Amino acid sequence: MTTIGVVALQGAVSEHVAMLTGLGATVRQIRTPDGLDGLDGLVLPGGESTAMARAAAKVGLFEQVRERRESGLPIFGTCAGLILLAERVEDGEALAGFATVGGLDITARRNAFGGQLASFRAGLDVQGVEGPAFPAVFIRAPQVVAVEASVQVLARTSADGPIVAVRQGGLLATSFHPELTADDRLHRLFLSICRG
Numbered sequence: 517m518t519t520i521g522v523v524a525l526q527g528a529v530s531e532h533v534a535m536l537t538g539l540g541a542t543v544r545q546i547r548t549p550d551g552l553d554g555l556d557g558l559v560l561p562g563g564e565s566t567a568m569a570r571a572a573a574k575v576g577l578f579e580q581v582r583e584r585r586e587s588g589l590p591i592f593g594t595c596a597g598l599i600l601l602a603e604r605v606e607d608g609e610a611l612a613g614f615a616t617v618g619g620l621d622i623t624a625r626r627n628a629f630g631g632q633l634a635s636f637r638a639g640l641d642v643q644g645v646e647g648p649a650f651p652a653v654f655i656r657a658p659q660v661v662a663v664e665a666s667v668q669v670l671a672r673t674s675a676d677g678p679i680v681a682v683r684q685g686g687l688l689a690t691s692f693h694p695e696l697t698a699d700d701r702l703h704r705l706f707l708s709i710c711r712g
């Protein structure tokens with residue numbers, strides 16, 4: 517049995533829970549550090565990275581998640597979750613002074629495609645995901661503007677477009693929201709990482 521936590525402070529929580537449950541995982545919603553014991557993987561959902569970091573700070577959640585990450589807990593970050601996993605964030609002034617999770621050797625730029633009105637869908641080729649293009653939903657999405665050599669680029673919006681999906685060991689992150697589609701292939705990939 518695979519137990520996956522979904523950080524449930526804010527954002528697209530129920531969609532991740534539904535998708536992971538549908539794939540046979542036991543899912544636990546995480547609001548405090550107590551919930552972190554015995555997880556095989558953790559999801560940081562989309563939403564608003566600054567709101568999540570603020571809420572997490574009240575209970576010291578991300579300091580604890582950071583420790584688990586350092587001891588090898590796989591983590592899947594989507595959109596705001598990618599920002600929280602990034603070691604460096606541009607346009608991240610509002611995050612200053614709040615703990616994030618870190619670990620991904622990337623620079624993420626918040627809201628890099630523009631605001632809410634610049635939300636869009638795109639079909640993407642994602643490395644490690646077989647079959648047709650992945651239907652990606654972008655909402656006030658970040659871009660990955662720099663990656664270290666240790667980071668695998670999984671997808672760009674086009675051949676020479678910005679990077680929107682990456683993996684580094686047990687850390688998987690997308691600028692877009694796979695939980696807002698009916699396509700569970702990225703969640704399957706994450707579960708296979710967790711079952712490693």
Ligand SMILES: NC(=O)CC[C@H](N)C(=O)O
Pocket residue numbers: 561562563564565566594595596597599626627655656657658
């Ligand atoms: N859909 C999203 O998760 C948007 C992310 C948001 N712009 C942030 O900075 O956290």
